[in-house]
Amino acid sequence: MALVACPDCDLLHAASGVPERGTAHCVRCGGALLLAAPVRGQPELAVAVAAMMLLAVALGAPLMRLSELGHVSVATLPQSAVDMWRNGSRPTAILVAICSFVAPAAYLALVAGSLVGCMRTPPARWAGKLIRWCGRVQPWTMPEVMLLGTLVAFVKVAEIADASPDIGMYAVAGVAVLIAWLGGAVRPASVWSRILAPP
Amino acid sequence: MSVALPTAASRGLVSCEHCGLLSPPQPHCPRCAAPLAARREGAIVRTVALLAAAAICYVPANVLPVLVTSTLEGSEADTIFGGIMLLYDSGSWILALVVLVASVMIPIGKIAVLSFLAYVCTSGVQVSERECMRMYRLVAFIGRWSMLDVFVDAFVVALVQLPPLMSVRPGPGVPFFAATAVLTMIAAATFDPRLVWDRLQPAERP
Numbered sequence: 001m002a003l004v005a006c007p008d009c010d011l012l013h014a015a016s017g018v019p020e021r022g023t024a025h026c027v028r029c030g031g032a033l034l035l036a037a038p039v040r041g042q043p044e045l046a047v048a049v050a051a052m053m054l055l056a057v058a059l060g061a062p063l064m065r066l067s068e069l070g071h072v073s074v075a076t077l078p079q080s081a082v083d084m085w086r087n088g089s090r091p092t093a094i095l096v097a098i099c100s101f102v103a104p105a106a107y108l109a110l111v112a113g114s115l116v117g118c119m120r121t122p123p124a125r126w127a128g129k130l131i132r133w134c135g136r137v138q139p140w141t142m143p144e145v146m147l148l149g150t151l152v153a154f155v156k157v158a159e160i161a162d163a164s165p166d167i168g169m170y171a172v173a174g175v176a177v178l179i180a181w182l183g184g185a186v187r188p189a190s191v192w193s194r195i196l197a198p199p
Numbered sequence: 200m201s202v203a204l205p206t207a208a209s210r211g212l213v214s215c216e217h218c219g220l221l222s223p224p225q226p227h228c229p230r231c232a233a234p235l236a237a238r239r240e241g242a243i244v245r246t247v248a249l250l251a252a253a254a255i256c257y258v259p260a261n262v263l264p265v266l267v268t269s270t271l272e273g274s275e276a277d278t279i280f281g282g283i284m285l286l287y288d289s290g291s292w293i294l295a296l297v298v299l300v301a302s303v304m305i306p307i308g309k310i311a312v313l314s315f316l317a318y319v320c321t322s323g324v325q326v327s328e329r330e331c332m333r334m335y336r337l338v339a340f341i342g343r344w345s346m347l348d349v350f351v352d353a354f355v356v357a358l359v360q361l362p363p364l365m366s367v368r369p370g371p372g373v374p375f376f377a378a379t380a381v382l383t384m385i386a387a388a389t390f391d392p393r394l395v396w397d398r399l400q401p402a403e404r405p
Contacts (some may be wrong), residue, residue, distance in 0.1 A: 007216060010207050012212075153358065155294050188217055
């Protein structure tokens with residue numbers, strides 16, 4: 001019987017009898033065990049590609065527009081990082097760029113690449129390398145935080161001028177939902193168990 | 200709560216943090232080649248150092264202004280708390296509460312909880328390990344939301360560019376606030392929750 005240790009408290013468990021697509025939790029601390037779930041490949045890849053397309057829209061389309069006495073100003077995602085850079089706070093600009101679109105784009109590309117590698121026969125070993133990089137990028141992928149940020153910014157500027165949300169904001173919401181789904185559906189343990197069985 | 204149960208460490212095994220494979224101790228996981236360690240290296244010392252840095256950055260983050268608004272009448276600087284009061288005054292008390300929680304309470308909560316957990320691991324104080332884990336998971340899960348104000352400032356700056364009527368620049372507090380958020384996120388990932396449970400098995404403590 002295969003043994004698995006809880007990632008949060010190191011307790012050993014016999015990993016059997018876990019339903020497909022189910023999650024098993026540690027009996028002592030309640031942590032989620034790193035168990036392999038079947039990766040179907042095509043549905044996950046379709047979601048990753050859809051998320052990439054939405055991210056492209058979120059990058060190109062304006063998030064919000066503001067008008068005051070005939071002046072109109074538009075904010076896009078890359079432009080908010082550029083404005084932060086120009087107006088003096090360069091480290092913050094880099095952080096905003098990473099968390100709002102660099103990390104999500106990298107995450108989606110890595111997940112898609114890894115799924116393509118998984119679907120080959122035999123599954124390619126580089127699929128695992130890509131999924132390992134996914135784990136490093138994922139904590140900095142925060143479209144949901146960004147979405148709330150745009151909402152608060154929207155209320156703040158609505159105070160002083162006439163503001164209205166634009167297509168980009170809806171695209172960001174879509175990206176947030178799809179990335180959250182991918183995080184649960186594509187797990188490193190699953191990809192690795194598909195590439196090679198434990199020695 | 201003092202039953203010695205079989206852990207990977209007590210059986211001389213190491214669990215790969217990345218792919219979950221159990222194997223005898225060796226530098227790299229035999230399946231996925233990720234670096235392998237029974238416990239994260241120097242977890243307590245590094246966590247405490249990161250928390251100290253975050254706590255230092257938290258002071259200028261709240262004292263210095265984060266947004267500087269220039270209008271025809273002059274310029275006005277707002278701190279994080281000032282921004283929350285403005286949101287509250289404009290009638291959206293729900294958003295004011297959300298920003299208060301994300302920008303003021305979550306950073307303090309992260310620093311307090313992780314400091315407490317580091318203290319628990321280094322002393323023999325009697326606590327419920329399950330409660331410790333509940334706090335740790337909450338901190339690890341909620342930590343990213345403290346980035347909220349950084350995004351808010353970035354979008355307000357990008358949007359309110361109507362010179363000479365009105366323009367907004369980021370204040371000197373923004374990088375400090377961003378540093379607090381990032382340092383506490385790294386601190387939560389550096390801490391090893393298994394150390395809380397290792398106290399139950401002092402004989403096998405690595």
